[in-house]
Amino acid sequence: xxxxxxxxxxxxxxxxxxxxxxxxxxxxxxxxxxxxxxxxxxxxxxxxxxxxxxxxxxxxxxxxxxxxxxxxxxxxxxxxxxxxxxxxxxxxxxxxxxxxxxxxxxxxxxxxxxxxxxxxxxxxxxxxxxxxxxxxxxxxxxxxxxxxxxxxxxxxxxxxxxxxxxxxxxxxxxxxxxxxxxxxxxxxxxxxxxxxxxxxxxxxxxxxxxxxxxxxxxxxxxxxxxxxxxxxxxxxxxxxxxxxxxxxxxxxxxxxxxxxxxxxxxxxxxxxxxxxxxxxxxxxxxxxxxxxxxxxxxxxxxxxxxxxxxxxxxxxxxxxxxxxxxxxxxxxxxxxxxxxxxxxxxxxxxxxxxxxxxxxxxxxxxxxxxxxxxxxxxxxxxxxxxxxxxxxxxxxxxxxxxxxxxxxxxxxxxxxxxxxxxxxxxxxxxxxxxxxxxxxxxxxxxxxxxxxxxxxxxxxxxxxxxxxxxxxxxxxxxxxxxxxxxxxxxxxxxxxxxxxxxxxxxxxxxxx
Amino acid sequence: xxxxxxxxxxxxxxxxxxxxxxxxxxxxxxxxxxxxxxxxxxxxxxxxxxxxxxxxxxxxxxxxxxxxxxxxxxxxxxxxxxxxxxxxxxxxxxxxxxxxxxxxxxxxxxxxxxxxxxxxxxxxxxxxxxxxxxxxxxxxxxxxxxxxxxxxxxxxxxxxxxxxxxxxxxxxxxxxxxxxxxxxxxxxxxxxxxxx
Numbered sequence: 117x118x119x120x121x122x123x124x125x126x127x128x129x130x131x132x133x134x135x136x137x138x139x140x141x142x143x144x145x146x147x148x149x150x151x152x153x154x155x156x157x158x159x160x161x162x163x164x165x166x167x168x169x170x171x172x173x174x175x176x177x178x179x180x181x182x183x184x185x186x187x188x189x190x191x192x193x194x195x196x197x198x199x200x201x202x203x204x205x206x207x208x209x210x211x212x213x214x215x216x217x218x219x220x221x222x223x224x225x226x227x228x229x230x231x232x233x234x235x236x237x238x239x240x241x242x243x244x245x246x247x248x249x250x251x252x253x254x255x256x257x258x259x260x261x262x263x264x265x266x267x268x269x270x271x272x273x274x275x276x277x278x279x280x281x282x283x284x285x286x287x288x289x290x291x292x293x294x295x296x297x298x299x300x301x302x303x304x305x306x307x308x309x310x311x312x313x314x315x316x317x318x319x320x321x322x323x324x325x326x327x328x329x330x331x332x333x334x335x336x337x338x339x340x341x342x343x344x345x346x347x348x349x350x351x352x353x354x355x356x357x358x359x360x361x362x363x364x365x366x367x368x369x370x371x372x373x374x375x376x377x378x379x380x381x382x383x384x385x386x387x388x389x390x391x392x393x394x395x396x397x398x399x400x401x402x403x404x405x406x407x408x409x410x411x412x413x414x415x416x417x418x419x420x421x422x423x424x425x426x427x428x429x430x431x432x433x434x435x436x437x438x439x440x441x442x443x444x445x446x447x448x449x450x451x452x453x454x455x456x457x458x459x460x461x462x463x464x465x466x467x468x469x470x471x472x473x474x475x476x477x478x479x480x481x482x483x484x485x486x487x488x489x490x491x492x493x494x495x496x497x498x499x500x501x502x503x504x505x506x507x508x509x510x511x512x513x514x515x516x517x518x519x520x521x522x523x524x525x526x527x528x529x530x531x532x533x534x535x536x537x538x539x540x541x542x543x544x545x546x547x548x549x550x551x552x553x554x555x556x557x558x559x560x561x562x563x564x565x566x567x568x569x570x571x572x573x574x575x576x577x578x579x580x581x582x583x584x585x586x587x588x589x590x591x592x593x594x595x596x597x598x599x600x601x602x603x604x605x606x607x608x609x610x611x612x613x614x615x616x617x618x619x620x621x622x623x624x625x626x627x628x
Numbered sequence: 629x630x631x632x633x634x635x636x637x638x639x640x641x642x643x644x645x646x647x648x649x650x651x652x653x654x655x656x657x658x659x660x661x662x663x664x665x666x667x668x669x670x671x672x673x674x675x676x677x678x679x680x681x682x683x684x685x686x687x688x689x690x691x692x693x694x695x696x697x698x699x700x701x702x703x704x705x706x707x708x709x710x711x712x713x714x715x716x717x718x719x720x721x722x723x724x725x726x727x728x729x730x731x732x733x734x735x736x737x738x739x740x741x742x743x744x745x746x747x748x749x750x751x752x753x754x755x756x757x758x759x760x761x762x763x764x765x766x767x768x769x770x771x772x773x774x775x776x777x778x779x780x781x782x783x784x785x786x787x788x789x790x791x792x793x794x795x796x797x798x799x800x801x802x803x804x805x806x807x808x809x810x811x812x813x814x815x816x817x818x819x820x821x822x823x824x
Contacts, residue, residue, distance in 0.1 A: 127709045129709045129714060130674055130707070131674055132671075132672075132705040132715075132716075132747075133670055133671045133678065134670060134703055134705075135668070135670045135701065136666060136702040137667055137683070137700060138664050138665060138685075138700045138702070139687065139700075140665075140698045141696070141697055142694070142695050143694055144695045146695065146801075181695075197765075244755070304695050334632075343663070505753070591778070
């Protein structure tokens with residue numbers, strides 16, 4: 117409530133107010149026929165029936181109010197007044213009412229919500245009444261009036277299409293005294309033109325991709341702004357969860373979805389006026405199963421560049437999800453036995469990442485996956501490993517033929533060794549499962565041949581249009597655990613575009 | 629002979645006419661509904677005119693005339709907060725004015741209510757209500773017909789001058805489009821403040 121303004125005088129301090137207020141406006145259609153209806157003393161009245169037509173109205177009937185203008189009769193109990201609306205539905209507005217208490221130019225309004233019914237024996241005056249049908253006999257309406265039984269309240273018209281001729285049948289069932297409805301009659305019709313609408317709320321809410329990862333409840337809630345009010349909700353489902361059309365008399369209903377997969381819910385509401393909502397649908401995607409991930413494997417790849425102090429190690433892993441599909445991986449690493457820390461993975465579903473690792477420092481990597489429903493797997497952790505690197509002048513590297521050492525800023529460690537002559541060799545014996553040769557490529561470099569454990573030779577061309585130092589030009593992975601050898605043989609040949617046959621050895625990289 | 633035949637035909641038609649169905653009126657395309665407009669802004673009343681005075685509710689245009697209007701006051705209270713003698717409803721005048729100039733006194737000079745434990749009422753005014761508010765004794769929250777016990781009293785300016793209608797039917801078949809104004813005032817503004 118707003119702050120009050122009140123003045124204190126003597127022992128009186130008046131204060132008060134309201135916290136809000138509202139207006140309810142009923143708008144509708146009024147049909148009228150102002151022609152006098154003569155109530156003959158001989159039964160059937162003039163204008164039998166009296167008609168008022170309606171067409172083009174949109175909506176379903178909520179409420180009907182009927183008014184008779186200028187009713188005069190010395191013995192109203194003789195009067196039977198029947199209102200017939202759409203579909204031939206008839207409602208007796210008054211029959212055998214008001215006894216012998218004369219009505220004189222009374223305007224009688226009939227409304228189901230009136231506080232009182234038109235009385236049976238007591239006098240009545242102009243006013244608002246509920247329809248009233250007294251007496252046990254059959255009221256002698258004759259054709260073209262529809263035969264009874266007739267409705268006892270105007271609610272009999274609810275839910276019907278109002279577009280029709282509305283007819284008023286008036287008879288005098290005693291045939292001795294006449295009367296009239298001097299100024300005709302009217303029917304006020306309140307319509308509900310609006311179908312109800314249903315909203316669906318998921319708990320838990322679906323993510324942007326429309327997935328949930330836990331048993332889901334869909335709450336359907338219906339609102340009706342047209343005035344009639346909600347009557348029922350009808351819903352069905354197919355897909356992972358399937359059930360036949362179900363109708364309940366309620367404004368809200370919870371629907372439980374616990375089976376994984378894609379379920380389509382169809383639903384619509386109906387209001388009390390018979391307006392039916394177009395059938396919306398909702399797709400519920402439920403995935404409660406965790407995805408999988410494999411531990412990352414470390415590999416050395418050709419075509420990677422070393423920094424001046426670190427070596428490139430490529431990590432590879434995989435994952436799978438059978439329902440919603442993978443959405444991302446999370447990679448973490450522990451360096452030197454420290455805590456795991458996150459490593460960016462880009463794009464989010466990439467299954468490889470190249471890291472610059474410090475030779476001689478122990479590393480451990482782990483990865484986990486998430487699916488579209490945001491289920492997250494456990495970490496898959498790879499074995500600890502220590503990458504190593506040796507310079508070109510290491511004792512384990514044995515040269516044959518003529519090789520020349522050179523200090524070079526672009527080299528790993530600042531020096532390298534090179535040969536131009538065919539047949540020059542460099543041999544290394546190592547223990548591990550991966551090896552890479554680090555060299556320098558340039559516009560004047562030549563070609564070499566590499567053999568692992570005496571296997572098939574692989575030709576490596578060191579020509580590039582621009583110079584690239586500390587570059588892995590050859591790599592081998594997946595070797596059996598144990599000791600291996602690698603031989604680099606200078607071929608003395610070159611790419612046609614190259615200006616020379618020089619072959620450089622800068623360093624060698626190893627993974628266990 | 630021809631004129632005589634025509635006259636006979638006219639008489640026959642006139643004789644039959646009362647027994648024939650009356651011609652339908654022209655079709656009336658329309659839509660209709662029951663719509664409630666609510667203001668949750670409070671109104672304070674001490675002496676004289678309330679605050680704000682008047683609060684308004686804006687009603688949009690309907691494609692059909694208003695047939696029926698009801699109005700609800702939510703949480704109405706008015707009492708002497710120094711001496712709890714109940715609710716001083718008898719001092720309140722409440723008048724509703726529509727955008728077309730029609731105005732109705734909803735409540736004026738009704739019973740002072742000695743109920744000291746329940747100070748708030750939610751009152752709906754509807755012509756279809758069975759009774760109006762009482763002139764003596766207490767009353768509860770509910771639906772009542774507009775009740776102007778001593779017609780002729782005027783609301784403080786800038787309220788439109790009287791006379792004020794006694795029923796909400798004054799709004800029937802009027803243009804509802806515009807501001808509906810609610811005037812609440814205490815009669816203490818003119819009578820002065822006396823004890824209890």
